[in-house]
Amino acid sequence: MAQDSFTPDETDLRLVHALQAAPRATWHEVGRSLGVDPVTAARRWQGLADAGFARVTAYPEVRLWAKEHCNAFIEIDLEPTARPHAVEVLSRLPQVVSISVISSGRDLFLTVLTPDLTTLSHVVLHQLHALPGLRRTRTHTVTTVYGEGNRWRLGALEPRQLPAGRSTGGGAVWKPHHREVLGALDDGRRPAAEIAARTGRSASTVRRWLNEMVDGRLLSLRCEVAQPITGRPIAATFWARVPPDELDRTGTALTELPEVRLCAAVTGADNLVMTLWLRSLGDIQRFEAELARRLPALALTDRAVTLRAVKRMGCLLDDAGRITDVVPVDPWAGP
Structure with a gap:
């Protein structure tokens, strides 16, 4: 389906919201939430994906990753x-998961995931510093992630209409076989049988690992949506200073705001x-x-408007913000 010939309607937006809540829900579960049959739900999703309006992406859970590994904004x-x-x-580096062209005296704003500070240093000092025309870089390592895009919702469905998501715990650690599965999840809805074919494992083993x-x-797992169809076409980045004893409370409160x-x-x-x-x-x-x-302890220090989003959690975006391709996120990738 040609991108320019398709405009999402209200049912499509409800479909996206359903998959934001449960990215790997079956089409029967999604159809039940929307009041449509499973074939219609699958067909509509394919139309959205073909037109670049939505895609389910897979990447390390960044809140836990920040505690155990290394996240940075550059x-x-x-x-x-x-x-x-x-x-x-x-845009082709698997550790550089997001790229924005921004205003306010900066050119590019990157989000980077690496296993450790040594690897981050290599990315900055050897890969970024090798870029022609580089003037300078500023690296901000992340200490705590209070909220990120996989919790953001479109708001097209009522809570009672959403398919049930999975409850999650914690305590697991990355192992080589987990990295195998991540490498095969360029599409977060890829069936276990297809992941098994890519990795040479059995489908039952892949399901257990997943x-x-x-x-x-x-x-x-995140249902990424093209920003122009969300009703919120403006992206901005704010920098702030908060007293250390107020930081956790302030960060948590900010995640409750829909913006x-x-x-x-x-x-x-x-x-x-x-x-x-x-x-x-x-x-x-x-x-x-x-x-x-709301938050008098927070002092804003700078603001920047996104002039163009180039990449978002592995999804490559065109000038209109639609998804054209994906570079699977791989923090462990070599040079």
Whole structure:
């Protein structure tokens, strides 16, 4: 289906919301939530995916990853003519999971996942610093992730209509066979039988490993949606300073606001970063006023508007924000 010939309707948006709640729900479960038959639900999903409006992605659960491994936000300044080449190179790096072209004196804003600080240093000092036209980089390591995009919801369904998601615990650790499964999940809804064919394992073994990853909070499955169809076409990033004894309370409170997609504590003078999806540029000022009223301990230090999202949790995006391809997230990838 051609991207320009398809416009999602209300049923499509409800379908996306259902898969945000339960990304690997069966089509029978999804159809029951929407009041349509399973064949219709599957057909509509295929239409959304073909048009680049939605896709289920798979990546390490970043809140747990920040505790055990290494998450970082990296700001990159480039010569103006060097940006297209840098974007092309960085978009293909499996550790660089998200890329935005932003305003406010920065060129690119990256989200990076690596197993440890040594690997992060290699990515920065050898891969990023090798980019032609690089002026400088600023790296902010993440200490706590309070909330991220897999909890953000479209708001098209009532809670009672949502398919049941899986309850998760914790305590699991990444093992080589988990990494095998992650490497085969370029599509987060890929059936276990297809993952088995890719990895040379049995379908029953893959199902058990996949359940281990989800139940143990190793793996996040997220129904990624093209921002233009959400009704919130403006993305912005805020930096803030919060007293250390107020940081956890403030970060948790921010995740309850519908505009907040990501909220994380970071190292540096600015110790909190949040990304927002907003309905208009004017909402930036309104949101700032709301923060001042709700969270007086928080002092905003900088703001940047996203001029273009290039990559979001492995999904490559076109100029209109639609998903064109995926680079599977792999924090352990070699050079």
